[in-house]
Amino acid sequence: MRAAIIDEPGSIRVGDVPDPVPRERQLVVKVGATGICGTDVHIADGHFPPTPYPIVPGHEFAGEVVEVGPDVPGDWKVGDRVAVDPSLFCGYCTPCRNGHGNLCANWGATGDTVDGAFAEYVAVPSANCYRMPEELTWQQGALVEPVSCAVHGVRQIGVEAGERFLVIGAGTMGLLMQQLLQRAGAQVTVADRNASRLPRAERLGAVATIEDAAELEGGFDAAVDCTGAAPAIETAFDKLRRGGRLLVFGVAPAEARISLSPFRIYNDEITIVGSMAVLHSFGPALDLMAMGAINSDELLTDALPLEEFGKALELMRSGAGLKVQVLPGGADA
Numbered sequence: 001m002r003a004a005i006i007d008e009p010g011s012i013r014v015g016d017v018p019d020p021v022p023r024e025r026q027l028v029v030k031v032g033a034t035g036i037c038g039t040d041v042h043i044a045d046g047h048f049p050p051t052p053y054p055i056v057p058g059h060e061f062a063g064e065v066v067e068v069g070p071d072v073p074g075d076w077k078v079g080d081r082v083a084v085d086p087s088l089f090c091g092y093c094t095p096c097r098n099g100h101g102n103l104c105a106n107w108g109a110t111g112d113t114v115d116g117a118f119a120e121y122v123a124v125p126s127a128n129c130y131r132m133p134e135e136l137t138w139q140q141g142a143l144v145e146p147v148s149c150a151v152h153g154v155r156q157i158g159v160e161a162g163e164r165f166l167v168i169g170a171g172t173m174g175l176l177m178q179q180l181l182q183r184a185g186a187q188v189t190v191a192d193r194n195a196s197r198l199p200r201a202e203r204l205g206a207v208a209t210i211e212d213a214a215e216l217e218g219g220f221d222a223a224v225d226c227t228g229a230a231p232a233i234e235t236a237f238d239k240l241r242r243g244g245r246l247l248v249f250g251v252a253p254a255e256a257r258i259s260l261s262p263f264r265i266y267n268d269e270i271t272i273v274g275s276m277a278v279l280h281s282f283g284p285a286l287d288l289m290a291m292g293a294i295n296s297d298e299l300l301t302d303a304l305p306l307e308e309f310g311k312a313l314e315l316m317r318s319g320a321g322l323k324v325q326v327l328p329g330g331a332d333a
Contacts, residue, residue, distance in 0.1 A: 002328070003119035004309035007054040009046025014307050017056065020115070020123035022069030027076060027126050029084065031328045032138025033303070034117040035060035036316045037146065037172070038228075038251060043112065044313060047253070050113050058118035058326075059086035059111030062132060062141025072126045081136075082129040083144040084117075085282040086110040102152070102279040109277075118309055120328045130283060133290050139303065139325055140289055140296050145278070146323075147294055148285035150176040153275035154184070157222055157247035161185025168213050168236050169226030169250060170197035172299055172323045177224050177249065178204055179294055189216070194319060200298050213239065220244060228252040234259060242268040249275050299323045305330060 003017045022028050040057050042048040065080040088108035089101035096104050110116045110124055132141050150173060159165070163186045167174050170192035178188050182205050190201035191213035198209040210216060213235045221244055223236035228250030237246055237260050264270060288294055302321040304312045306328040315321040 001120040002306055003056045003115075004058070004306065004326075005054055005056055006044055009044070009053070012044055012310055012313065014309055017115075017119070020121050022067055022123050024069060024071050025073065025126050026069040026123050027065050027072065027082075027129055028067035028069070028121055028123050029061075029063040029082060029117075029129075030066045030121055031058075031061055031117045031119060032063040033061065033142040034058040034326050034328065035142045035146065036312055036324045036326065038316075039112065041313065041317050042251075048112065049254075050107065052113065056115040056117075056119050056122075057111050058116035058122070059109050060142050060145040061086075061111075061117035061122070062136075062138050062144070063117070063122075065129070066121065069123075069126075074126065076126055076129070080129075081132040081134070081141070083132050083141040083282075083286055084110065084124050085128040085130065085148070085278060086112070086116070086145060087128065087278050087282075088113065088125075100279065102277045118306065118326055118328070120306070130286050132286070136290060138327070139300055142325055143294070143296055143299065143323065144282065144286045144289055146172060147176055147289060148278045148282040149173070149275070150180055151281040151285050151288070152277070152279050153177060153224070153247055153249045154180045155281070156273050156275040157224060157245055159184040159186050159222070162187065163221040164219070165189070166191065166213065166216070166220045166223040166236060166239055167226060168192070168223065168232045170194070170201045170209075171226065171319075173249065174224075174226035175200060175204060175299060175322075176294065177226060178206060180288075181224075183293055189220070191216070197322070200322070204295060204298060222247070224249050226250045228256075230256050230258045237270070237272075240268075240270060243270075244268070245271045245273070247273055247275060300325065303327050
């Protein structure tokens with residue numbers, strides 16, 4: 001089969017690899033669509049430590065079951081349409097035993113630590129597959145994984161109807177956070193230095209948009225940073241009211257540091273939380289997509305064939321596209 005292969009950091013090609021063979025309790029999925037995110041760029045550049053090389057990346061995907069492996073529980077059959085949670089938890093470390101598989105000491109993920117879905121086919125655990133309703137397209141199905149990350153983030157920060165939220169970053173994740181927060185009744189202001197992204201936030205219902213969050217007066221009940229940029233996190237913190245909450249949602253480099261006032265954290269009782277990937281949120285995310293709670297038309301900007309994986313990666317890297325996806329089987333897959 002054809003697949004995108006990162007042989008080593010900086011070395012990317014599309015070539016032939018063996019078709020996957022399902023192991024015990026696995027399904028083989030013919031990939032319909034796979035999304036590119038910042039993690040894929042980090043993997044391509046060698047900045048994602050868990051990744052071994054060579055690897056076929058791709059962890060946001062949906063497709064059709066074409067082979068059922070041995071001892072697969074349930075009534076899975078060839079032809080089932082699925083969105084796939086890429087999370088691979090060991091199940092026996094302390095975080096896993098405490099119900100926090102996303103913090104697994106032996107964490108892995110399809111496309112991040114084992115071969116993924118920038119390929120015509122991929123083998124995945126049947127337990128990670130969720131049936132998609134017929135009305136969802138492959139491209140919408142491939143959005144379920146990022147939505148599930150946003151669902152977990154909303155649960156981490158918490159939201160009450162009428163609260164004023166500041167979301168910094170109007171990329172895919174920022175706009176997903178915006179939609180989920182608004183659905184819970186929040187009034188959301190969106191900031192992004194890329195002014196071309198702000199009209200989407202406005203169309204999605206933001207009460208206000210701005211290029212530079214530092215120019216805002218502040219007094220927000222909560223803020224979410226979706227950029228991973230240290231200055232943006234510091235600005236989000238500065239714009240909170242007393243008793244406010246900050247969610248660090250964007251992925252920063254491991255060596256990055258931020259400067260916050262410990263006195264203010266103490267005196268103003270500021271709560272700061274993180275949100276790592278997916279945790280018991282994939283099923284609810286699929287339900288939200290199926291019920292039309294997420295406007296995917298505003299997010300899905302580019303779809304390229306597998307042979308143009310390199311171009312798709314550069315679109316993501318440049319910020320020219322929003323949610324860039326690869327269609328391994330072609331537009332009619």
